[in-house]
Amino acid sequence: MPAAEEPVLAPEPQHATKALSKFLKYLQARESPALIDLGPVVGSNLNFFGEHLGCRIRVEDLFVDLESHAREGKLEQLPAFFESRFRQVPESIDGILCWDVFDFLDRPAAQALATAITRLLRPDGALLGVFSTGEARAQVYTKYVVVDEGHLRYRPYPSSRPRQRHLANRDIIKLFEGLRVTDSFLMKNNVREILFRRPAYLSQQT
């Protein structure tokens, strides 16, 4: 956590989401889907995905890693860190929730993370990312709290890492070279929700 005085955090606004329902649709088609959440733990989300959808969820909370690297001045080590961060077997994960983690990464770290998590996805697996399209004023991370499949509550909390320059659409697509974009929504709050799928014919396993 930053040593500076605590920022005044806005109350939790509720926002519509269009990509989440499509992401959920892919998960519901699978038996006991395996899901990775790259964001911080949100208890009600675990219940939503675990209890209602029968998902097995792994919370990886990359924001903790990002904070520790930022505070220790080791951000340049993030690409190498992400390459070995995940222990899951390749092609074993049905869904990945990235939320807005890529907004906080510089290009090399973003590419390393995208490559690492793409490898984890099963053929036909889905990945949901949220990407900002403008400059953010407050230096905060966001917990995305699922209200229902059409709504998210944004719960800000302090960060020592500002958002990096926002990525253009073509840059985002280039990051996830092994995946194809199936849905992209520009929301009224100026975030872009993008749903990626791993094509079934691009299995790495022989």
Add this chain to the structure above:
Amino acid sequence: MSKEGIELKESVLTIGPNGKINAEVIAKAVVVLGEVRGNVTASEKVDLRDNGSVDGDIISPRVAIAEGAHFRGSVDMQRAGAKPTPQAAVKGSGPQPVPALAMTGQAQKVGT
């Protein structure tokens, strides 16, 4: 070095705010106000309270995680009616292992 376990299948185990467990935990219900490094399996519920911390996997039909809690690991809430499967011992370096306990009684508290 293998990690031993705390097994209290008929009891509610509370790890108090000063409790630090480095072991597999199996109980009827587990309330964590302190720190657990290891998998937590409960037949009824796992309740991770504010300032509590779990680094490990949780297997339980019901899981509650407070806003200020730390958690990193996987959660398997299983389909209703399924019995939890105790986790295999995990090898790894770290602090001294906690010897396995087989205590009876309704509620056990550690580190209050």
